[in-house]
Every structure is written in structure tokens, then in C-alpha cells.
Amino acid sequence: MRFVRSGRRVAVAAVSLSALLVAAACGGSSSDSGSGTGSSAPAVDFTKQGDIELWNGKDTSGNLPKLIAQFNAQHPNGKVTFHELPDNADQQRQQMIQNTQIKNPAMAVISMDVVWTSEFAAKGYVVPLPTDQFPTEGFLQSAVAGATYFNKLYAYPSTSDGGLLYYRKDLLDKYNLQPPTTFDEMKTACDTIKKGENNSKLDCYAGQYNKYEGLTVNFDEAVHSAGGVIVGDDGKPNVATPEAAKGLQTLADWFKNGDIPKAAITWQEENGRQAFEAGQLIFHRNWGYVYNLAQTDKDSVVKGKFDVAPLPGISGPGVSSLGGHNFAIAANAENKGTAVDFLKFMSSEEVQKSNTLATSQSPTIEKLYTDSDLVKKFPFMPTQLKSIQTAIPRPKAVEYGDVTLAIQDAAYGALQAGANGQTADSTTALQGLQTKLQTLIK
Known part of the structure; x- marks a missing residue:
């Protein structure tokens, strides 16, 4: 569930808009970053392309930059930069909230812990995803439920987890x-x-x-x-x-x-x-x-x-x-079209399988738990699936x-x-x- 590795740093852009803005960040809640359930929220433009940042905890495996590079090679209209956050989940959450407050447009895709969905959706930190572009058939039911708030999908299931x-x-x-x-x-x-x-x-x-x-x-x-x-x-x-x-x-x-x-x-x-x-x-x-x-x-x-x-x-x-992380689109993201494309890429069956093979992180597509290549390399996959299926969400x-x-x-x-x-x-x-x-x- 966690992107952590002691003593390891992954290269990120030397100077980014986020790096300049984070120094001005402060705590609290935002009243004008959108509404999780309100009907008067303005229409969201999911078409605009351009460079974006992925805000994610530390990478344990070295595989995430490889996946980002793969996406960038296939996506000429907008590149993704990995903005690496601390290993501590509480600190990750705080930095995401702070940069929502200051309306950082570069923070586009966030790796959202399953327990943050209600908070981030209700307070307008992330936007609901267009249902016509994000089908949920074949995903673990618990993973979809963990990304949903008031019957709206606010994130696309990325990795699930059970102890x-x-x-x-x-x-x-x-x-x-x-x-x-x-x-x-x-x-x-x-x-x-x-x-x-x-x-x-x-x-x-x-x-x-x-x-x-x-x-x-x-x-x-x-x-x-x-x-x-x-x-x-x-x-x-x-x-x-x-x-x-x-x-x-x-x-x-x-x-x-x-x-x-x-x-x-x-x-x-x-x-x-x-x-x-x-x-x-x-x-x-x-x-x-x-x-x-x-x-x-x-x-x-x-x-x-x-x-x-x-x-x-x-x-x-x-x-x-129940553990896991899902990819969500930040409300203040400027280039939400690139963010949409990146979410689809990262949650695709092909990418989830390759990521699991490289990291042993648990996928959110249910049939991958019986995939012969994955079970051969990681015999614990059936045990992991049972742990997830019987897991109880935190409050x-x-x-x-x-x-x-x-x-x-x-x-x-x-x-x-x-x-x-x-x-x-x-x-x-x-x-x-x-x-x-x-x-x-x-």
C-alpha cells in the first residue's frame, strides 16, 4: 500500500510550479475549490491538454518513474512529472490539502488513500470523474466503493490492499x-x-x-x-x-x-x-x-x-x-485532459499487471488475482484477494x-x-x- 524506501530518492523536476507554491501553503479548509455534492458547481473541462504533476508518496520499487516515462512516450500533448511526497500518509494528506488551498494548478493527479475519499470529495478537493470515460466493471467492488462518495466516482482504483x-x-x-x-x-x-x-x-x-x-x-x-x-x-x-x-x-x-x-x-x-x-x-x-x-x-x-x-x-x-490508493483529479488542476488520460493509463489491465509483477502491489482488477503469470511469481495472490474481500473499511x-x-x-x-x-x-x-x-x- 505504501510508496516508501529508505535512502532512495527519485529524480523529479529541479524546479516546478509546485515547489514554488508549497512554501506559501498553509492549513485550513477551502470554501471556493468546488463542491463535493452541490448541484451548482460549474462544468469541468476534461479536455485541456498540457503538462501535469502526479503527487504521490515515496516509491518503494523504482517502477513508478518507469510507468510515467512509458505514458509520456505515448502522450505528446502533455507530460507527467512525479512530485514525490513524504512516506508518511498523514503528511501526504496535509500537503495535498495545503496546495488545494493555494490553488496550485500543477497538482493535477493525486494518489488518494481510500480513507480520504469522503473528505476530499465533500470539501471539493477533487472532482467527480465523467462516468462515460471511467467504467468500473471488472474492478474489485471494495475498490470502487472506496473511490465513491454519494454515488459519484471521485477516483479511479489503482492499487488495493489487505493486511x-x-x-x-x-x-x-x-x-x-x-x-x-x-x-x-x-x-x-x-x-x-x-x-x-x-x-x-x-x-x-x-x-x-x-x-x-x-x-x-x-x-x-x-x-x-x-x-x-x-x-x-x-x-x-x-x-x-x-x-x-x-x-x-x-x-x-x-x-x-x-x-x-x-x-x-x-x-x-x-x-x-x-x-x-x-x-x-x-x-x-x-x-x-x-x-x-x-x-x-x-x-x-x-x-x-x-x-x-x-x-x-x-x-x-x-x-x-481495507487499504489501497486511487488516482483522483485535483479540483484546481489546469490540464485535466492529460490527467484523464493518465488515470486511464495507470488503471488499465496491462499497466496494473506490469506494476504488480514489478512491485507485488495488489491490483484493483479482480481477474488479475488468478492471472497465471502473477500467481506463478507471487503465490500469495489468492490469500491477498481473500484479505481484501473480507477487509473492513476504516470509519x-x-x-x-x-x-x-x-x-x-x-x-x-x-x-x-x-x-x-x-x-x-x-x-x-x-x-x-x-x-x-x-x-x-x-
């Missing part, structure tokens, strides 16, 4: 163990392996627990797999329950007893991936992009030694938080930025207590979160 459990197959095979389906089974497996290996540098399990969007994802998965919810079927917050508290408390207790290494309190996706590749973890929760890197990175010591399974749950089978909210910050505050405090050797009070933490969410989600 996966990476595990050391060599170690599980050595001790005649099966991939765990619950946290209790995972702890039992870890205890067996650590006792047998007698390696003080080998830890049990980790996900993403730094105070950012990844923590919201991991909290969401723990709560749902314990039988709880953040928002109920009626659309109202319902997180102050014994089931939700059990999910958060389990993570905090695992920090306290060392089954999750204390250092993981600062980890994002790349930190965990690097620890797994270094042979420091038996089990690791991450996204599909890790598979290709763990097999190909020159420093990976787990090449040929790991496999992938569905996420384990707290009280039963695990459930993933949909116009003020999603405030919602996720409230979740992170509550979850991080509990996990930090555990990492400090204290017993977390998850019940009180979630009572406070419930009160905040009731003011944010109505």
Missing part, C-alpha cells in the same frame, strides 16, 4: 508448526521457536504502532478481530465496549510482556519490513508490497525462508483494515483527519504504557475516544 501475516516458514517447519489463526496460537508458536533457537535478537511479532495512520489500521484490525467495532452499522461510534477494549488491551499487553518488541512503538511499515528482512521477527503484519522486497533486497536474510498467511485475530480469525468521515488523530491518541497512549512496562487502562482510553468520536461522526 497479511508474514512468517518465517523455515522456523515454523523446523518446529512442526502451522501458521497461527489467533494471537494465542501465535504466542505459543513464538514461545516454542524462541526457546528452541535461543536467540535473544529474535522477537515474536510486530505491526505498525507509531502515531500515524498505520496505528489507526492496526487498532482497527485488533478491535474488529476481538468482536468490536469503531463505528456501528448505524453509522454511530460504538468503540467503548468490552470487545474493543480487549483488542487494544491485547496489543498493550504484548508490548508489556515483550512479545511485541518495545522498539516497535516507533515503527511504521518500513521499520517493520526491515526488521523482518533482517531476521529479527518471526511474524510480521504488513501489506503486499513487502513480499517482492523481502525476496529481492540484497540485504534480506529471509529470501526463500518466509511465506504469507491471513492475519490472526484476537478472539477468532483476523480481519484486515468514513468528512473530518477523517480529526477522526484518525483521535484514534491514534487513544491507542498510542495505551500501547506506550505497555511499552513502558505498565498495565494499560484500555477501557478508560476507549471511553474517552467514544466521547471524541461522537462529536466528529454524526
